[in-house]
Amino acid sequence: MAPDTERALLLQQLKNYLMFLRESGHTHVPLNSELSELPVMATLSGTFHDSSPQPLESRMVPKSPFTKPEDDGKPSSGLVDVREELGDCERCKLCETRQTIVFGSGNPNADLVFVGEGPGADEDAQGLPFVGRAGKKLTEIIEKGMLLDREKDTYICNIVKCRPPGNRDPEKDEVEACKPFLIKQLKAIRPKVIVALGKPAASTLLGRTVPITKERGTWHEFEGMKLMLTYHPAYLLRAYTLENRQAVYDDMQKVLEVLKA
Ligand code: URA
Numbered sequence: 001m002a003p004d005t006e007r008a009l010l011l012q013q014l015k016n017y018l019m020f021l022r023e024s025g026h027t028h029v030p031l032n033s034e035l036s037e038l039p040v041m042a043t044l045s046g047t048f049h050d051s052s053p054q055p056l057e058s059r060m061v062p063k064s065p066f067t068k069p070e071d072d073g074k075p076s077s078g079l080v081d082v083r084e085e086l087g088d089c090e091r092c093k094l095c096e097t098r099q100t101i102v103f104g105s106g107n108p109n110a111d112l113v114f115v116g117e118g119p120g121a122d123e124d125a126q127g128l129p130f131v132g133r134a135g136k137k138l139t140e141i142i143e144k145g146m147l148l149d150r151e152k153d154t155y156i157c158n159i160v161k162c163r164p165p166g167n168r169d170p171e172k173d174e175v176e177a178c179k180p181f182l183i184k185q186l187k188a189i190r191p192k193v194i195v196a197l198g199k200p201a202a203s204t205l206l207g208r209t210v211p212i213t214k215e216r217g218t219w220h221e222f223e224g225m226k227l228m229l230t231y232h233p234a235y236l237l238r239a240y241t242l243e244n245r246q247a248v249y250d251d252m253q254k255v256l257e258v259l260k261a
Contacts, residue, residue: 078188079108082181086161092177094162094170100127104157104185106150111192111259114138115182115201116158117232118170124163129156130233137233138197146252155189157182159204175204187223193255194225198232217251228255 083103089095102119105128114130122132130138142150150156160170160178170178182204186194196202202210205222212229220227230251236244 079104079185082184082188085184086181089161092162092174094160094164094174097165098162099124101161102127102129102158102163103161104155105129106155107152108155108189110153110155110189112148112153112195112255113155113157113186113189113191113193114142114195114197115186115205116156116197117200118158118160119163120167121163129158133237134232134234137237141233141248141252145249146256155191157185159201169200175200179204183223186225191225193258194222194227195251195255196227196229198230198235201232202229216247217254219254226258 086101086103089101098119100119102123116130116134116138119129120132120134122135123129129135138156139150142148142154148154159182160174161181162174162178164170164174194205196205199210199212202212202215205227206220210229212231216230218229220229228251230248231244233248236248
């Protein structure tokens with residue numbers, strides 16, 4: 001292999017690995033610096049800094065998001081295996097146009113998982129789900145409407161992990177190719193509640209065409225987990241009526257009741 005090609009391949013692999021760490025919740029990677037005895041930290045957003053004020057131990061060992069908080073004891077390393085199995089996926093044509101695989105983000109041990117449709121341009125660029133306008137709305141629903149912390153209390157993913165070009169709806173073959181990974185993700189997390197955001201997510205999880213206006217606010221079951229259907233935040237932004245906002249608020253209060261039970 002030509003040195004340039006090999007270098008490009010290695011850089012791509014490194015980028016994918018760093019994206020994977022960031023998606024998994026890591027924020028820093030310890031680096032051995034030849035310039036200083038102290039390790040230098042690279043943040044996964046791309047900047048470098050000396051983290052001297054923190055104790056050495058905490059600088060050397062990034063906190064694993066896969067370590068469960070002491071209080072619950074659910075295993076979650078399954079999510080790492082799912083991401084590894086997905087690899088540098090080429091199972092459908094979306095791989096030809098995507099920048100990044102958007103696997104999911106948040107707490108891999110969360111009791112609450114939101115499932116959206118597919119990454120948009122912002123998500124494709126950043127490798128993280130719901131970071132654009134719809135993402136801001138979703139964060140508002142979680143943090144202001146439910147008084148939860150998006151990163152600590154929820155995990156967020158999509159039915160397809162790669163951006164459909166031009167933000168078109170994902171096609172049947174694309175959903176079919178990606179669905180096994182969504183199912184494995186949900187089974188690995190096994191949250192108390194899954195929330196399907198919008199018709200494509202609801203229809204994919206229930207295996208039938210869901211009339212979301214009629215069925216939002218209703219409880220269903222997915223692989224033994226409780227499933228709530230609600231509007232997609234992008235729909236809320238398009239149809240920003242009091243009635244629609246109230247509907248989502250009401251649906252999320254139902255979710256909170258189950259989470260607190
Ligand atoms: N819309 C989605 O359905 N998912 C995202 O990640 C972003 C916008």
